[in-house]
């Protein structure tokens with residue numbers, strides 16, 4: 433067995449089950465293993481690498497900023513944080529932004545904001561605030577966030593969990609209306625469920641949720657950590673429905689594919705609930721993170737990545753639908769956020785991913801039956817067509 437696999441297995445926790453290859457280099461849409469084999473990266477680190485690996489402008493921003501000022505803590509102002517937050521707010525149409533590092537931390541921040549708002553603005557009685565989330569959600573791995581999860585394995589033997597959460601069916605606005613009570617602070621939802629299997633809700637669902645939340649004085653929180661920043665062919669996935677949430681959570685691609693940067697964005701009156709000392713993070717919003725986040729947003733705009741995601745996504749989905757294979761039971765998605773559902777009677781999604789690897793395509797299954805395709809948003813026609821060919825070959829081989 434490869435020495436590096438052995439070392440990870442010997443000294444690391446076994447909380448992942450990686451495919452059997454060892455990566456050593458990456459550039460653009462490609463990664464290389466230690467044997468010199470090249471692969472097309474069709475999952476972009478769960479959408480964290482939307483800009484492609486080692487984007488020259490991100491690298492330049494890192495070199496420049498790292499040598500100048502990186503981590504000074506929020507005990508002081510920096511000349512990088514303000515411009516980053518301004519850009520993020522202007523681009524997304526939100527008033528204020530609070531920087532964190534990982535996605536889960538930004539989700540925790542949104543829940544803390546919602547609870548504070550419920551007590552201080554809505555007038556919910558102490559310790560009564562509730563949050564509604566959807567079955568099949570994925571919002572991260574911290575204990576607070578897992579309190580919303582319905583995934584048995586993610587929760588097993590981690591209890592007790594936080595009280596105050598309630599789950600409803602995803603994609604059903606009526607279920608939201610019935611679940612709201614006088615103590616409901618917020619409804620948190622992914623515009624397209626990612627880890628849940630690339631589940632696209634009915635058109636108009638997000639707009640209906642927005643209307644219900646407005647009527648009921650409940651905060652609408654969109655977790656766009658995976659769907660945001662061009663992944664679905666719009667800047668935000670909620671743009672497909674033409675709605676803005678009260679609170680927005682961004683992460684993953686915000687770090688330009690090389691640094692953890694996340695944001696909780698919201699209206700001024702909600703953010704006003706946080707006062708000095710109420711919440712924080714040592715590394716959150718440091719100058720290096722801010723410089724990278726700002727450059728990641730600039731690149732998105734200036735290099736037309738959102739538009740490319742839409743066009744390449746259409747090509748990819750059309751190509752997948754044209755593949756005639758009994759293994760495929762469904763193709764769904766928006767932009768370059770695509771799920772291919774595999775008939776479990778014929779093959780596991782894991783087996784498809786392993787076979788794809790042999791044809792130079794890297795992807796990762798979500799659950800037992802869905803293969804996800806989410807390449808960097810810089811991908812071109814040629815690589816899309818190359819991937820489609822390899823996918824067709826793979827499915828034919830597995831059907832023999």
Ligand SMILES: *Cc1c(COP(=O)(O)O)cnc(C)c1O
Pocket residue numbers: 478533534535536537539570571572573622626627655656657658659683684
């Ligand atoms: C990945 C993800 C998270 C968690 O982000 P981390 O950076 O892994 O903590 C939260 N929500 C969604 C929708 C995600 O896809």
